Amino acid sequence: MGRSATDAEVREAVGSLTDTDLARLGSYAWWRVQAIGKAARGNKREDLLQEAIVRTLDGRRTWNRSAVDFIGHLIGVMRSIASEWVESLEAERHEEPLLESELVGNPDGTAVNPFQSAVLPAPGFEKTLEAKDSVSAIRDFFRDDPEVLEIMEGLAAELKGPEICEILGITRTAYETVMRRLRRGLPKIFPEGIYP
Amino acid sequence: MTYKGTDERLRRILDTVAESVAEATDAEILEDVKAQGKNPAVVAQEVRTVLLRGVIAHGKTKLRAAQIQHEQQVVALRRIRFSLPDTPAAMRALLAKVLTLVPEYETALLTAQYRGFSELSDEDVRQHLVQLAQLGVLEDPKLREGGN
Numbered sequence: 001m002g003r004s005a006t007d008a009e010v011r012e013a014v015g016s017l018t019d020t021d022l023a024r025l026g027s028y029a030w031w032r033v034q035a036i037g038k039a040a041r042g043n044k045r046e047d048l049l050q051e052a053i054v055r056t057l058d059g060r061r062t063w064n065r066s067a068v069d070f071i072g073h074l075i076g077v078m079r080s081i082a083s084e085w086v087e088s089l090e091a092e093r094h095e096e097p098l099l100e101s102e103l104v105g106n107p108d109g110t111a112v113n114p115f116q117s118a119v120l121p122a123p124g125f126e127k128t129l130e131a132k133d134s135v136s137a138i139r140d141f142f143r144d145d146p147e148v149l150e151i152m153e154g155l156a157a158e159l160k161g162p163e164i165c166e167i168l169g170i171t172r173t174a175y176e177t178v179m180r181r182l183r184r185g186l187p188k189i190f191p192e193g194i195y196p
Numbered sequence: 197m198t199y200k201g202t203d204e205r206l207r208r209i210l211d212t213v214a215e216s217v218a219e220a221t222d223a224e225i226l227e228d229v230k231a232q233g234k235n236p237a238v239v240a241q242e243v244r245t246v247l248l249r250g251v252i253a254h255g256k257t258k259l260r261a262a263q264i265q266h267e268q269q270v271v272a273l274r275r276i277r278f279s280l281p282d283t284p285a286a287m288r289a290l291l292a293k294v295l296t297l298v299p300e301y302e303t304a305l306l307t308a309q310y311r312g313f314s315e316l317s318d319e320d321v322r323q324h325l326v327q328l329a330q331l332g333v334l335e336d337p338k339l340r341e342g343g344n
Contacts (some may be wrong), residue, residue, distance in 0.1 A: 006252065007251055007255055010251055011248065011251055014244060014247045014248055014251070017221075017244070018240075019226075019237055019239075019240035019246075020213050020222040020225050020226055020236070020240075022239070022240035022241075022243040022244055022247075023225050023226065023228075023229050023236050023239050023240055023243070024217060024218075024220070024222075024225045025243055025247075026239055026240075026243040026246075027217045027225065027228060027229070027241065028214060028217045028218055030215055030259035031213055031214035032197075032208065034210050034214070035207055035210035035211045035213070035214045036207070037203070037206075037207060046246045049243065049246045049247060050246055050247070050249060050250035050253060051249065051250070052250070053247050053250025053251060053253075053254065054250050054254045054257075057250075057251065058254060058257070075218050099218050131203040131205075131206045134206055135206050135209075137207065137211075142233060144203075152209055153206050155205075155209045156205035156208060156209065158208065161212070169287050175236060176219075176220075177226040179212070179213060180216075180220070180227075180228070181221075182209075182213050182229075183213055183216060183217065184228060184231045184232075185229055186213065187232055189239075194210065195249070
């Protein structure tokens with residue numbers, strides 16, 4: 001494992017980022033925070049960006065200069081932090097005790113191991129409603145754009161980009177164009193963020 | 197284990213959109229910013245400020261950690277209890293005993309000042325003993341054998 005980047009090296013790296021690099025980092029951070037919803041626990045894109053820098057400097061994340069440029073490194077760190085925030089929230093949910101009514105037996109009367117069939121508790125009625133409203137708002141906004149709606153369905157069904165392209169018979173470029181429409185449309189539907 | 201539901205579906209869509217930002221071309225990124233009615237230069241400056249604030253935040257944390265460590269060391273040194281002999285002659289005898297038992301200290305304490313043991317003032321002797329006490333040298337049981 002390499003050494004941590006120094007304050008001076010990180011300052012220099014920040015100084016060398018272009019306006020486009022910085023806009024990309026800001027945009028990525030915003031979308032990452034949107035994607036994890038309540039797991040962000042009130043953290044904004046600024047907090048995610050700053051945390052990525054702090055972890056780079058304190059050695060929790062090492063910037064391997066020979067393998068990745070600074071922007072690629074920061075994107076990777078932000079992805080990892082966001083994932084950690086989600087895991088932390090899910091771990092808390094998992095720690096909530098199961099109700100007796102949730103411990104059901106098999107039809108033949110034998111006991112079942114609740115952990116074998118357990119799924120994480122549903123995100124809660126209020127949260128589900130919020131998400132349902134958000135999905136409805138997105139569908140409504142793109143009601144005249146069948147490509148967006150179809151790709152949304154594919155993503156919701158846990159399909160990856162290449163699989164969606166194959167099923168829908170579209171090119172990668174067409175898929176990326178739809179992504180661009182989503183990127184530009186969603187902030188119009190949710191100017192204050194999807195989970196304000 | 198995963199939980200299924202609308203929330204998860206929304207998250208998957210947003211996750212894919214987030215990753216599309218990492219893969220988009222520079223021109224697309226700039227167009228995205230403009231499409232939101234924002235000035236790319238202003239957005240860039242905002243992000244740069246946030247990143248540099250992260251550098252400053254880390255620097256302050258490091259500084260605070262160093263301060264705490266220093267304060268702990270000072271407190272630890274103050275907590276070291278020791279008693280020196282009452283008279284200058286007894287102090288000198290104790291220092292002589294230390295230097296006999298551990299001759300390396302003679303080099304460290306005396307040679308650096310280009311002075312011989314007999315030329316040390318009473319205050320020099322006391323200061324050397326204080327330093328040796330802080331280093332824990334005076335706790336050596338051999339020093340207690342035979343008095344002083």
